[in-house]
Amino acid sequence: MTNIKKVSELAGVSTATVSRTLKSPEQVTAATREKVMQAVKQAGYRPNWLASSVKSGKSNSIVVLVPNLTNPFFLRIIGGIEQAAQEKGYSVLLGDTQGDSRREHEYAGMVLSNRADGLIQLDHSFPFAPQDAELADNIPMVSVCERIEGERKYPVIELDNYAASRALAHHLVGYGHQKFAAIVGQISSQIYRERLAGIRSVLQEENLPLPDEMLAGGSYSIESGIEGVRQLLKQPVRPTAIFCFNDDIAIGAIHEIKKHGLRVPEDISVVGFDNIKVSAFMDPPLTTVDQPAYDMGRRAVEVLVSQIRKEPLTRSKEVLPFQLIERESSGPAPQ
Template sequence: MTNIKKVSELAGVSTATVSRTLKSPEQVTEATRDKVMQAVKQAGYRPNWLASSVKSGKSNSIVVLVPNLTNPFFLRIIGGIEQAAQEKGYSVLLGDTQGDSKRENEYAGMVLSNRADGLIQLDHSFPFAPQDAELADNVPMVSVCERIEGERKYPVIELDNYAASRALAHHLVGYGHQKFAAIVGQISSQIYRERLAGIRSVLQEENLPLPDEMLVGGSYTIEAGIDGVRQLLKQPVRPTAIFCFNDDIAIGAIHEIKKHGLRVPQDISVVGFDNIKVSAFIDPPLTTVDQPAYDMGRRAFEVLSVLMRGESLTRIREILPFQLVERQSSGPAR
């Protein structure tokens, strides 16, 4: 390893001068600067990042906790985080938790041991182990989409899930639908409650029912969509419109509906949530709510960045705009 000492010897100066030449060149004469730079080049020297970091006490890294790496929606968020982080000289440590709290604990612990300076949580759980909770008190942490559970309020970048669900519900009610069903995501989450509440509020206003047996599902996967439709089609009354709590579910649902010889949207309308890329290209193209995932990621980093600087926030909840994207998977009720 070529270290600063070797370079200083090569250039015939002290290590301090080498360090200054690289970090604040204006403090150094042109002559010595040249000497040093040449020695640096000759030795192929790169400052040891670990060493600088111990000194500064900052790792310039953040951890991102993802419940499921294969979800393209999360990917867009991560892309946004990554981009924003890069611009500010931060790097991103990826933690695929698979919803497993042990792994969450482990990754979250990185912030406690100075391996990272802050944390972005894409899931809704408080990621630290119970015994670390106190320590974690002044850890910069931000969540995206979901709100972190617990008494302590952490900043969150989210969508108005209630309003977005209302928009979807209005859209379907506008088509004259009366028999609704929903294939929901993870039940323990805030998102689940808000989206369901949004749908319910519209249906109540219109005096339309959403009976319990029309609520199925439990995870944000294609398989959940398939299973969900199977269950729904076993019921005596067939729904004419299905709310899917994300696009993956909707993709599974549409697939299964067609498999039963029914048509989308003529027999059953399907709407999703997220607007992942592929949703525009399936058959029929999916009506869904667009979330500005990339921007949410960017914004999450920016907010985290403020916290990491030790400043405080004016707003703890940031709500980004959604957009209803009407495509061909929804249509008039028969």
């Protein structure tokens, strides 16, 4: 291993001078700078990042906890995180938790042991183990999309799920639909509650029902969409419009609806949530709500880094704008 000592000997200077040449060259004479750089080059020297980090006490890394790597929506968020992190000189440690709390604890522990400086949570759980909860009290942490449960409030970057759901509901009500159903995602989440509340609020204003037997699903997956439609079509009354709580669910739902010989949107309108890439290229292209996933990721890093730097927090909650994307999976209610 070529270390700073070897370089200093090669250049005939002290290690301090080598370090200064690399970190703050203006403190060093042009002549010695020259000598040192020569030696650095000759030795093929790279400062040992681990060593610098122990000294500074900062790892310049952040952990990102993802419940599910196969969801393309998370990917866009992570893309934004990656980009912003790199710009700010941080690297990203990926933590695929599969929703398993043991894994969450393990990854969250990285921040406690100085392996990372902060944490971005894409799921809704408080990721630290119970015995670490107290230690975790001053840990920089941000949640994206979801909100971290517990008494302490961490900054959130989120969408106005309530308003977005209302927009979708208005869109469908405007088409004259009266028989609604929903295939929801994970029930324990904040998102679930807000989206459902948004839909309910519009339907109530219009005096339209959303009975319990018209709710299906339980996870944010294609399979959940398929299973959801199977259940819904067993009911005595067939819905004419289905709210899917994300695009994956909608993809599964449309697939299954067609399998039953029904048409989208002529027989049943389907709307999704997230606007993942393929949604625009489905048949029919999916009506959905666009979330600025990439920007959410970027913003999360900015907020996290300012927490790490102990800058005062301006807002503890940022709501990013959504956009209703009307495509062809939704249309007028059948007669």
